[in-house]
Amino acid sequence: xxxxxxxxxxxxxxxxxxxxxxxxxxxxxxxxxxxxxxxxxxxxxxxxxxxxxxxxxxxxxxxxxxxxxxxxxxxxxxxxxxxxxxxxxxxxxxxxxxxxxxxxxxxxxxxxxxxxxxxxxxxxxxxxxxxxxxxxxxxxxxxxxxxxxxxxxxxxxxxxxxxxxxxxxxxxxxxxxxxxxxxxxxxxxxxxxxxxxxxxxxxxxxxxxxxxxxxxxxxxxxxxxxxxxxxxxxxxxxxxxxxxxxxxxxxxxxxxxxxxxxxxxxxxxxxxxxxxxxxxxxxxxxxxxxxxxxxxxxxxxxxxxxxxxxxxx
Amino acid sequence: xxxxxxxxxxxxxxxxxxxxxxxxxxxxxxxxxxxxxxxxxxxxxxxxxxxxxxxxxxxxxxxxxxxxxxxxxxxxxxxxxxxxxxxxxxxxxxxxxxxxxxxxxxxxxxxxxxxxxxxxxxxxxxxxxxxxxxxxxxxxxxxxxxxxxxxxxxxxxxxxxxxxxxxxxxxxxxxxxxxxxxxxxxxxxxxxxxxxxxxxxxxxxxxxxxxxxxxxxxxxxxxxxxxxxxxxxxxxxxxxxxxxxxxxxxxxxxxxxxxxxxxxxxxxxxxxxxxxxxxxxxxxxxxxxxxxxxxxxxxxxxxxxxxxxxxxxxxxxxxxxxxxxxxxxxxxxxxxxxxxxxxxxxxxxxxxxxxxxxxxxxxxxxxxxxxxxxxxxxxxxxxxxxxxxxxxxxxxxxxxxxxx
Numbered sequence: 001x002x003x004x005x006x007x008x009x010x011x012x013x014x015x016x017x018x019x020x021x022x023x024x025x026x027x028x029x030x031x032x033x034x035x036x037x038x039x040x041x042x043x044x045x046x047x048x049x050x051x052x053x054x055x056x057x058x059x060x061x062x063x064x065x066x067x068x069x070x071x072x073x074x075x076x077x078x079x080x081x082x083x084x085x086x087x088x089x090x091x092x093x094x095x096x097x098x099x100x101x102x103x104x105x106x107x108x109x110x111x112x113x114x115x116x117x118x119x120x121x122x123x124x125x126x127x128x129x130x131x132x133x134x135x136x137x138x139x140x141x142x143x144x145x146x147x148x149x150x151x152x153x154x155x156x157x158x159x160x161x162x163x164x165x166x167x168x169x170x171x172x173x174x175x176x177x178x179x180x181x182x183x184x185x186x187x188x189x190x191x192x193x194x195x196x197x198x199x200x201x202x203x204x205x206x207x208x209x210x211x212x213x214x215x216x217x218x219x220x221x222x223x224x225x226x227x228x229x230x231x232x233x234x235x236x237x238x239x240x241x242x243x244x245x246x247x248x249x250x251x252x253x254x255x256x257x258x259x260x261x262x263x264x265x266x267x268x269x270x271x272x273x274x275x276x277x278x279x280x281x282x283x284x285x286x287x288x289x290x291x292x293x294x295x296x297x298x299x300x301x302x303x304x305x306x307x308x309x310x311x312x313x
Numbered sequence: 314x315x316x317x318x319x320x321x322x323x324x325x326x327x328x329x330x331x332x333x334x335x336x337x338x339x340x341x342x343x344x345x346x347x348x349x350x351x352x353x354x355x356x357x358x359x360x361x362x363x364x365x366x367x368x369x370x371x372x373x374x375x376x377x378x379x380x381x382x383x384x385x386x387x388x389x390x391x392x393x394x395x396x397x398x399x400x401x402x403x404x405x406x407x408x409x410x411x412x413x414x415x416x417x418x419x420x421x422x423x424x425x426x427x428x429x430x431x432x433x434x435x436x437x438x439x440x441x442x443x444x445x446x447x448x449x450x451x452x453x454x455x456x457x458x459x460x461x462x463x464x465x466x467x468x469x470x471x472x473x474x475x476x477x478x479x480x481x482x483x484x485x486x487x488x489x490x491x492x493x494x495x496x497x498x499x500x501x502x503x504x505x506x507x508x509x510x511x512x513x514x515x516x517x518x519x520x521x522x523x524x525x526x527x528x529x530x531x532x533x534x535x536x537x538x539x540x541x542x543x544x545x546x547x548x549x550x551x552x553x554x555x556x557x558x559x560x561x562x563x564x565x566x567x568x569x570x571x572x573x574x575x576x577x578x579x580x581x582x583x584x585x586x587x588x589x590x591x592x593x594x595x596x597x598x599x600x601x602x603x604x605x606x607x608x609x610x611x612x613x614x615x616x617x618x619x620x621x622x623x624x625x626x627x628x629x630x631x632x633x634x635x636x637x638x639x640x641x642x643x644x645x646x647x648x649x650x651x652x653x654x655x656x657x658x659x660x661x662x663x664x665x666x667x668x669x670x671x672x673x674x675x676x677x678x679x680x681x682x683x684x685x686x687x688x689x690x691x692x693x694x695x696x697x698x699x700x701x702x703x704x705x706x707x708x709x710x711x712x713x714x715x716x717x
Contacts, residue, residue: 012589016588022516022584023603025572025580027603028573033513035681037680038566090711090714092712094711302683
């Protein structure tokens with residue numbers, strides 16, 4: 001009898017505790033549902049950028065790198081341009097009304113970002129430690145290697161870096177590029193011009209004998225003159241990580257660009273048609289020797305966006 | 314004594330005439346011969362000494378007041394059938410009336426407090442749309458209120474006979490739980506099940522157990538099979554939640570999520586009362602106030618949730634500069650598109666100038682947790698989660714990113 005009453009008392013105390021705890025949990029859940037997200041949202045980041053409220057987004061692109069960034073019949077086309085369009089649309093700038101492509105030469109990429117004449121640069125911009133002191137990078141969005149392109153008449157004569165050192169061959173490259181520094185490291189005497197396109201022109205006119213640059217850029221010229229040139233695979237040993245240049249004073253914009261690159265990367269990884277893959281297939285894809293995939297962007301911030309609740313598969 | 318109480322019970326303070334007649338007749342068998350008489354007359358008849366034959370001119374309503382005054386307050390006994398009828402009447406009145414009133418209040422808030430804008434909205438938003446819009450945003454609040462009342466009510470009701478002597482009334486929620494038909498309770502739980510965010514669904518478990526008084530003893534008569542059954546149920550729950558728990562632990566800083574997932578099923582084992590007599594009264598009063606306060610507190614966001622969908626309309630002449638108008642489209646006719654702007658004010662945009670229009674999400678929809686239960690986001694309800702499976706890809710249009 002006594003044990004029965006004590007167990008019943010124990011029961012009723014347990015019941016009381018359970019009711020109280022449930023109420024506390026429910027209250028905590030109610031408070032939680034009214035809280036702001038702990039992570040910053042894309043929209044919050046947008047408000048921090050210097051482009052917020054700007055009516056047009058200005059993106060620096062190349063106009064004379066076939067397949068990457070080219071001005072054809074007044075239209076900007078190429079892989080870089082397509083990536084730029086994707087980033088711009090993600091940032092809220094879609095259509096020609098709101099997007100302005102600014103032609104930027106290889107050597108002007110950093111000054112134009114520093115001077116504020118463009119908001120972003122998408123123009124075969126290799127990420128390097130030295131450049132990181134001057135501008136911020138989001139990416140990489142493409143990994144390429146340095147190669148050499150020679151006219152067909154020289155394809156059997158220029159095969160190695162050693163051959164390039166031969167003063168008989170005039171090697172041309174664009175100023176302010178990573179290639180220039182790399183060739184210098186290998187003690188190759190170079191003729192430095194403004195753009196790779198000038199080198200190609202020069203070779204066709206007989207002024208130079210070889211041009212060195214990123215494989216992606218050279219592939220573009222090869223696509224333009226498939227009968228006249230050949231790309232020689234040389235062991236330069238460095239890979240070029242192409243990134244999107246952002247003014248160094250705007251970390252929020254850099255974060256956003258990285259976030260949207262990551263979004264495309266995740267889409268592609270799941271086997272869907274990502275914006276990157278579409279851009280690649282339409283431009284570079286058919287002209288590169290080896291199939292490429294979007295590299296994983298680095299230093300991607302965790303942000304909250306509206307489509308976070310969408311099913312993963 | 315018993316005759317008096319039955320008599321007063323039969324006549325009641327303000328009896329609605331429809332249902333009381335049969336109930337009164339059934340309730341007053343001691344009055345031989347008075348049963349066929351109109352119930353209003355029973356009270357005075359008893360007071361006057363049992364004289365049955367009344368002259369025609371005797372006032373009917375007057376004497377009822379003193380009779381009620383004689384009755385000890387709080388001791389008034391309602392006929393259960395009558396009570397149920399009234400309760401169901403008030404239930405349906407509340408069910409229709411509360412959303413209606415809320416919807417109209419919401420229009421005022423939506424219009425930014427401007428009378429003319431409110432009138433514009435009233436003129437253009439149909440009552441059905443309004444009600445449907447209200448229900449989609451308020452269903453989880455409504456069901457939460459009902460679930461809380463029924464769960465607490467059932468626990469209090471089963472403990473009510475332990476009330477200290479001298480307590481007169483059963484707690485309010487207990488009385489509500491008593492008179493509510495089981496299907497209403499079940500419907501509230503079903504509504505909660507499909508509209509609550511998944512993260513809060515475990516709380517429904519102890520609430521359900523409490524509301525239907527499902528003690529572990531109901532599972533099986535013997536102890537060992539009972540424990541096995543409980544173990545199996547908990548294991549099933551664990552299998553469902555384990556990946557989420559692991560993710561929550563990895564993310565750190567998610568202790569509330571952990572508690573919300575782990576604790577409620579354990580509480581469900583003990584919650585089905587009865588409570589000790591001394592806590593019933595304070596618990597009843599505190600929870601009554603708390604539920605009311607929570608409903609009011611939670612009603613504020615419901616009132617301020619927009620009635621109309623948020624859109625961005627691109628406005629401008631052909632081949633000219635464009636402008637994005639962020640707001641809610643109230644109506645469109647042959648001449649104008651009427652947009653209630655997000656920053657306030659109404660804009661009449663000529664239809665010819667509308668270049669594009671996109672639907673945008675609002676910032677309240679941003680998730681707070683990065684957790685999923687078998688690919689269902691923890692902040693989605695079952696309904697929303699299923700919806701996302703039907704239309705998996707949701708692209709946010711570029712125009713939605715532009716500032717208001």
